[in-house]
Amino acid sequence: MQTPSQPGALPASPVSVEPMVHLNEPLPDLASWIRYFLHTDIPVLLETSDALEVLRAKEEDVDAGILAELVDNDPFMTMKVLAYVASLRRNKEGTQTETVVSALVMMGVAPFFRNFGLQPTVQDYLRGQPAALDALLALIKRAHRAAHFATGFAVHRADTDVAVIREAAFLHDFAEMLMFCYAPELEMEIRAMQRANPSLRTNSLQRFVFNIDLNDLRQSLMLHWGFPELLVRISDGRHAEHPSVRNVLLAVRLARHTESGWDNAALPDDIEEIAQLLNATPRVARGFVYKIDQSV
Secondary structure, three states, rough: OOOOOOOOOOOOOOOOOOOOOOOOOOOOOOOHHHHHOOOOOOOOOOHHHHHHHHOOOHHHHHOEEEHHHHHOOOHHHHHHHHHHHHHOOOOOOOOOOHHHHHHHHHHHHHHHHOOOOOOEEHHHHOOHHHHHHHHHHHHHHHHHHHHHHHHHHHHHHHOOHHHHHHHHHHHHOHHHHHHHHHHHHHHHHHHHHHHHOOOOOOEEEHHHHHHHOHHHHHHHHHOOOOOOOOHHHHHHHHHHHHHHHHHHHHHHHHHOOOOOOOOOOHHHHHHHHHHHHOOOHHHHHHHHHHHHHHOO
């Protein structure tokens, strides 16, 4: 991820974006993918870019809470803010900023606008790739539902790290989101194989197409970008025995299995595990997740 643009005059009209050159072949290994994403400028959602420019025009009336509400709705902007604030704290002592709002409070509103100029957008990156854009936006919608489920579970469990658990669920699939932006044809190839054979597992197909496990890419990028230790730990599915990690994984799984409705064959197993997490009966757990979903 490149350093945000330096202070300077903001263009009066939208930046002209050159046609995006996408990856049509996978990189050979995890190290190559990490290097690639560490040296590329990550786009944000069009509505985020537009809203930031509206706020920029009335900067004096903006506070960290207003900015956080906007950033927290965009996984790409969330990544960029957390990474930038982490870069400011490198080699400095002090408590890590574990959430977007705390990161923005630490940074300040004026420095935020100085360091984050007009943002490139995923809509520009995927111009000419409407199917990939639709799939990406659906994935982001699913991430919002996962974050909502994760928040509900964490509040029920009286977990003290609700905000970080929500963030971990929201960002769980950000490696796949990045692939949609930079290698959309490869991502759509995975979708085509799944349509042809629904029994194929997503993780296996991702390893086949990208030469890596996207979960490994997510964790590696979070470490390289200096994301908060707690967020990195809660995001790591290899420690599923920890209740907070389990909270995230089950929320993500539930969002995925109910993306097209509540008749997925895997749902009874999900509800059983959620019931165990919440120390409730499956019937109560099912009613609880329905209630959470209806409140989105």
